[in-house]
Amino acid sequence: MEKLQQLQGVAAPLPRANIDTDIITPMARLNTASKHNMHEYTFEPLRFLADGSENPDFVLNKPGYRGASILIAGRNFGCGSSRETAVWGIRGLGIRCVIAESFGDIFFNNCFQNSVLPIRLPAETVAELMVEAGADQGNMQFQVDVASRTLTTPSGRVITFDLTPDRQAALLEGLDEIAQTLKDDADTTAFQDRDRTARPWIHELGRIE
Amino acid sequence: MSEAKTLFEKLWSTHVVRSLGEDLDLLHVDRLLLHDLSGARAMKELQERGLTVRNPELCLATPDHSISTMPGRTLASSEHGEAFGGGLRDMANATGIPHYGLEHPNQGIVHVVGPETGYTLPGCLLVCGDSHTSTHGAMGAMAFGIGSSELVHVMATQTIRQRRPKAMRITIDGELGPGIEPKDVILHIIGQLGVAAGTGHAVEYAGSTIANMSMEGRLTICNLSIEFGARMGMVAADDTTFEYLRDKPLAPKGEAWEQALAYWRTMNSDEGAVFDREVSIDATEIIPQITWGTSPGQTMAVDENIPGPESFAEAEQQQGTVNALEYMDLKAGAPIAGTKIDRIFIGSCTNSRLSDLRRAAAVAKGRHVAKGVIALVVPGSVPVKVAAEAEGLHEIFLDAGFEWREPGCAQCVASNGEVVPPGERCISTANRNFVGRQGPGARTHLAGPAMAAAAAVMGEITDVRDLAPIEEEAE
Numbered sequence: 279m280e281k282l283q284q285l286q287g288v289a290a291p292l293p294r295a296n297i298d299t300d301i302i303t304p305m306a307r308l309n310t311a312s313k314h315n316m317h318e319y320t321f322e323p324l325r326f327l328a329d330g331s332e333n334p335d336f337v338l339n340k341p342g343y344r345g346a347s348i349l350i351a352g353r354n355f356g357c358g359s360s361r362e363t364a365v366w367g368i369r370g371l372g373i374r375c376v377i378a379e380s381f382g383d384i385f386f387n388n389c390f391q392n393s394v395l396p397i398r399l400p401a402e403t404v405a406e407l408m409v410e411a412g413a414d415q416g417n418m419q420f421q422v423d424v425a426s427r428t429l430t431t432p433s434g435r436v437i438t439f440d441l442t443p444d445r446q447a448a449l450l451e452g453l454d455e456i457a458q459t460l461k462d463d464a465d466t467t468a469f470q471d472r473d474r475t476a477r478p479w480i481h482e483l484g485r486i487e
Numbered sequence: 488m489s490e491a492k493t494l495f496e497k498l499w500s501t502h503v504v505r506s507l508g509e510d511l512d513l514l515h516v517d518r519l520l521l522h523d524l525s526g527a528r529a530m531k532e533l534q535e536r537g538l539t540v541r542n543p544e545l546c547l548a549t550p551d552h553s554i555s556t557m558p559g560r561t562l563a564s565s566e567h568g569e570a571f572g573g574g575l576r577d578m579a580n581a582t583g584i585p586h587y588g589l590e591h592p593n594q595g596i597v598h599v600v601g602p603e604t605g606y607t608l609p610g611c612l613l614v615c616g617d618s619h620t621s622t623h624g625a626m627g628a629m630a631f632g633i634g635s636s637e638l639v640h641v642m643a644t645q646t647i648r649q650r651r652p653k654a655m656r657i658t659i660d661g662e663l664g665p666g667i668e669p670k671d672v673i674l675h676i677i678g679q680l681g682v683a684a685g686t687g688h689a690v691e692y693a694g695s696t697i698a699n700m701s702m703e704g705r706l707t708i709c710n711l712s713i714e715f716g717a718r719m720g721m722v723a724a725d726d727t728t729f730e731y732l733r734d735k736p737l738a739p740k741g742e743a744w745e746q747a748l749a750y751w752r753t754m755n756s757d758e759g760a761v762f763d764r765e766v767s768i769d770a771t772e773i774i775p776q777i778t779w780g781t782s783p784g785q786t787m788a789v790d791e792n793i794p795g796p797e798s799f800a801e802a803e804q805q806q807g808t809v810n811a812l813e814y815m816d817l818k819a820g821a822p823i824a825g826t827k828i829d830r831i832f833i834g835s836c837t838n839s840r841l842s843d844l845r846r847a848a849a850v851a852k853g854r855h856v857a858k859g860v861i862a863l864v865v866p867g868s869v870p871v872k873v874a875a876e877a878e879g880l881h882e883i884f885l886d887a888g889f890e891w892r893e894p895g896c897a898q899c900v901a902s903n904g905e906v907v908p909p910g911e912r913c914i915s916t917a918n919r920n921f922v923g924r925q926g927p928g929a930r931t932h933l934a935g936p937a938m939a940a941a942a943a944v945m946g947e948i949t950d951v952r953d954l955a956p957i958e959e960e961a962e
Binding site for chain 1: 511567610683804
């Protein structure tokens with residue numbers, strides 16, 4: 279996985295609650311788009327009008343916010359389907375950090391698999407950040423520092439966020455979970471050996487041909 | 488007190504391979520279900536990374552999302568059936584994973600196939616690259632949806648790194664009124680609690696209403712857990728579970744059954760076990776539900792008037808209501824009953840089991856789909872379809888003007904191209920009414936199978952209780 283240590287960029291406010299992963303990457307695009315071009319359809323129902331043209335009211339279409347690397351979203355962001363394409367799409371747009379009061383659990387986990395940092399902050403703080411990000415019309419820079427777990431706003435306000443030590447290390451060092459787990463595969467073998475006695479029916483699964 | 492454990496704690500602790508830190512564990516995955524959409528892609532990524540499937544004998548693959556549901560279908564009948572369904576088949580064959588293809592007598596929606604074959608067992612940990620994996624918790628299992636990266640991890644290691652969620656119990660007591668379905672119960676709960684109430688929690692459903700509910704009803708309840716944010720929903724296994732499971736082809740047999748049964752009877756929440764959050768629901772208050780908005784929490788009793796922004800206290804909810812009413816083309820203050828519809832869809836991992844089809848057929852019997860309405864009935868699996876046909880349910884539906892299809896996810900998610908056209912209104916027994924879920928611009932109302940059938944025959948949203956009394960049937 280790619281490392282994420284520090285981030286400096288524009289923050290785009292998207293004050294809409296319950297943006298689900300069907301909105302982030304509509305099903306019709308999952309069939310054809312790949313990891314590399316999923317971003318072309320990200321937020322499609324909000325970002326584009328029915329005729330396919332850009333919706334000028336959508337924040338990421340506004341001049342100052344086009345290259346935003348931080349998204350400040352309404353609560354329960356990324357709820358719904360488990361599709362990891364939602365994170366691919368966001369990341370493909372250049373967004374490496376999403377701030378919200380709450381997230382869908384699966385989306386939240388998927389972010390960490392793709393070097394995208396989701397930050398949970400209290401509702402009032404998120405509202406204040408939206409105001410600050412909206413007031414500057416995308417001309418000011420926010421900073422995120424993973425090592426110190428801090429977000430610094432253009433006005434100089436420093437906000438500390440929660441990040442568990444394992445996830446912090448994974449982002450800082452770009453760790454690969456599968457390689458880590460496989461190093462200790464003997465533990466899994468030992469578990470299965472014990473479990474075959476305790477719960478043989480789990481392991482002696484029949485087949486229907 | 489500290490010795491008393493919740494079902495969730497028991498499920499968690501019995502799967503810990505190794506602790507990775509505070510509240511972070513490496514858990515053994517007993518069962519991995521793969522479907523065409525997420526499964527084929529993840530298997531490809533596994534191969535590209537030079538990894539192998541560690542325990543193919545514990546996995547199970549079946550196509551459901553991308554395949555056509557038209558009678559006489561093949562993988563080629565849908566635009567992406569060959570790519571995804573064929574991809575899944577080829578990868579499964581190459582890795583030794585059992586695969587129930589279109590010609591197999593057990594093909595179906597993953598969350599229907601798991602329980603009805605006995606692949607899903609009480610006390611097991613089951614994952615799938617699909618958020619509705621919470622369904623399997625109804626069997627007393629710990630089951631949750633994962634993303635495609637985690638899917639690759641599970642295939643390669645037969646384990647998953649997980650942070651322990653909090654435990655929540657929803658106790659539902661009382662007798663359901665006539666015509667009230669399990670779908671109404673869970674939509675009512677989501678409406679009461681809000682769409683993020685379960686986030687970060689593993690939810691156990693308990694109480695007399697659940698104790699008296701059939702296995703299939705419990706599967707519907709657990710299926711919608713993710714719609715209020717809970718990745719896991721569960722019901723402790725009891726005699727209802729064991730009777731359901733006893734003769735299933737993949738369930739343990741003979742001595743192994745007895746041994747398993749003794750173990751399963753210990754897998755429930757101890758008296759006095761402490762939950763991080765407890766909620767009580769009075770089942771006697773539940774009215775048939777229909778969603779009015781673009782989030783499953785935007786649900787209402789069918790005999791009420793459509794809410795407006797002023798019905799909600801918070802600005803975010805008010806704006807959400809304005810957006811939803813505009814998308815759904817509904818007027819605040821008007822009764823929802825009587826709203827004209829274009830289509831109905833009965834099916835999905837929520838409501839495509841035999842008892843669901845029976846309730847819908849009881850409404851359809853002797854009536855006819857209203858002029859101009861397109862009505863689909865899509866059984867959840869081949870065994871469901873076979874059982875329904877043995878009872879003649881298909882004839883009831885066909886005589887009434889419904890289409891009778893082959894098993895698959897179909898119009899729940901429209902990934903097989905079976906979309907609802909822009910601007911059309913569809914009553915769906917599935918799980919999501921999101922913007923564009925059934926196709927760009929499609930307007931979806933979620934409801935139970937009997938409500939959907941009632942809407943089909945009346946051509947408008949209808950309180951099924953006004954139509955005819957529904958007879959409770961044994962399952």
